[in-house]
Amino acid sequence: MRTQHRGFTLLELMTALGVAAILVSVGTPALRDMTIRQRISAAAQDLHIDLAFARNEAVTRATNVTVCPSADLIACSNNDWANGRLIFVDPNANGAIDVAEVVVKQSRALAGGLTATPAGGFVTFNSRGQATPLTIGICESAYVGRNVDIKSTGHASVVTPAANCP
Numbered sequence: 001m002r003t004q005h006r007g008f009t010l011l012e013l014m015t016a017l018g019v020a021a022i023l024v025s026v027g028t029p030a031l032r033d034m035t036i037r038q039r040i041s042a043a044a045q046d047l048h049i050d051l052a053f054a055r056n057e058a059v060t061r062a063t064n065v066t067v068c069p070s071a072d073l074i075a076c077s078n079n080d081w082a083n084g085r086l087i088f089v090d091p092n093a094n095g096a097i098d099v100a101e102v103v104v105k106q107s108r109a110l111a112g113g114l115t116a117t118p119a120g121g122f123v124t125f126n127s128r129g130q131a132t133p134l135t136i137g138i139c140e141s142a143y144v145g146r147n148v149d150i151k152s153t154g155h156a157s158v159v160t161p162a163a164n165c166p
Contacts, residue, residue, distance in 0.1 A: 036113075036140055043110050044138045044146035044158045047085075050107055051123065051148065051156040054087045057104055058125035058154075065104070066090035068122035073106045081116035081136055084109040095122040115139050129154040 008016075050067060058065035068076035071083040076096055087105040088097055097103065110116060117137045125131045131154045139145035144161040151157075 033143075036143055039111050039114060040138055040140055040143060040146055041158075041160075043114055044148055044160075046107065047081075047136060047138065047148045048156050048158050050085055050087060050105065051150060053105060054123070055125045055129045055131070055154045055156070057087070057089070058127055059129045061089060062127045064090045064093040064124050064126055066093065066095055066122055066124040068095055069116075069120065070106075073108075076122060078122055079120045081118075081120075082110045082114060090124060093124045093126075095124065110138070113140050115141075123150060125154050 054065045054067045065087065066076075067085055067087050068078055069081045069083055070086045071077045071080070073084050073086060076086060077083065078095060085107040086097070086103055087107075088101055088103045090097075090101055092098065115138075117139065118134075121134065123131050123134055130152060131150055133152050134150045136148045136150075137145050138148070146161070147159040149157050149159050
C-alpha cells in the first residue's frame with residue numbers, strides 16, 4: 001500500500017510567505033491614511049454634535065449658551081479649539097464662566113496630531129438659536145481636513161473637503 005504525504009513543500013511555503021509580505025507592505029500605508037482620515041472626520045462630527053447640543057440648550061433654556069475652548073475643562077481659555085471644549089449657560093454672553101453660570105457639558109481635547117483653526121474665540125447661541133458665523137477647521141498635517149461651518153442662523157454643518165492642512 002502506498003502512503004500519501006500531506007502538507008506543503010518548502011518552495012510552496014516560501015512563495016506563500018512572499019505573497020503575504022507583498023500584500024502587507026502595500027496595505028499598511030493605505031490603512032494608516034484611512035485611520036487618519038477617520039480621526040479627522042470623527043473630531044469634526046464631535047464638534048458638530050457639541051454645537052448642535054449647545055444650540056438646543058439655548059433654545060430650550062431660553063437664554064444664551066456658549067461653547068468655548070478650554071485647556072483645563074474648568075474655565076474658558078479661548079485660545080485653542082484643539083485643547084477641549086466647555087458648553088455653559090452664559091446669560092451675559094461674555095464667553096467666560098462667571099459665578100452661578102452652569103457648565104452643561106465638557107468635551108476632551110482632539111486626538112494627538114490634530115489641530116483646529118482658528119486658534120481662539122467662542123460661539124454663543126442666543127435664545128432663538130442664532131450665533132455669529134464662524135468656521136472651525138479640523139486638520140492633520142499633509143491631509144485634507146474638514147470644516148465645521150456655523151451660520152448666522154446657528155445651524156452648524158460639516159463641510160468636506162476643507163482646505164489642505166499645512
